[in-house]
Amino acid sequence: MSELEKPSWYVVHTYSGHENKVKATIEKAVKTRGMEDCITQVVVPTEDVVETTKTGKEKTRQRKVFPSYVLVKMVITDESWYVVRNTKGVTGFVGPGSKPVALSEEEVQAMGIDTENSNKLVSGGIDLEVGDTVKIAKGSFTGQIGTVEEINLENKEIKVCISAFGKRTLFTIEFESIEKI
Structure with a gap:
């Protein structure tokens, strides 16, 4: 795989309900392997939803916008691809075959992801x-x-x-x- 200069956003498909576990596992692998330059951000897009309980009270909870998907901002290298692809709970990147396809900045902004933000x-x-x-x-x-x-x-x-x-x-x-x- 070719190495790119600037990190791009990629979509990773996960098992249902494993999005947060996958996010935490990738972030931990990035820290332990010292790959902060390659994998810069991992996001599980959520939104607040107000529900009414049986007693009539309103309760706010977070709902995943894209269940079974995690967004990863990364530079595709053999090692970074391997780390993400072989994370427990990941079924693969979104794209033809095993080749990840980067999202455009417009697609990322339409999803409500703050592209200026970092993990800090x-x-x-x-x-x-x-x-x-x-x-x-x-x-x-x-x-x-x-x-x-x-x-x-x-x-x-x-x-x-x-x-x-x-x-x-x-x-x-x-x-x-x-x-x-």
Whole structure:
């Protein structure tokens, strides 16, 4: 496969319900292999949906815009293709045969993806990335130390993995409720 200078967006097909696991696994592989130059961003597009419960209360939840698909911004090299393609839960790239086809900038923007954004979040002076260690400053688990698993810029929330109830537990917390260590 030819090497491109600038990363492009590609669509990866996954098993249904495995989108977030695939995203986390790819991000972890990128970090452990030092491939931040090749694979720059992994996104599972979501939108907020307001539902009415049986009791008549309105509840907001996130819904995947494209179930079974993950968007990856990457430079196609043999190694980057191999890492994504052989991630558990991935069935393949969208494109003819095994050749990935890049999305145009217009297609990416139509999907609501912020093309200027990166994996880093700078909010209120806090510089965060997936894998960073944080301390919970507000809420039920004040004082607990955890690891950032996912950053949701749209809802201004992060998923933090902490040790609670004798096991590692994943919690969704607002940006304002955490401090970087």
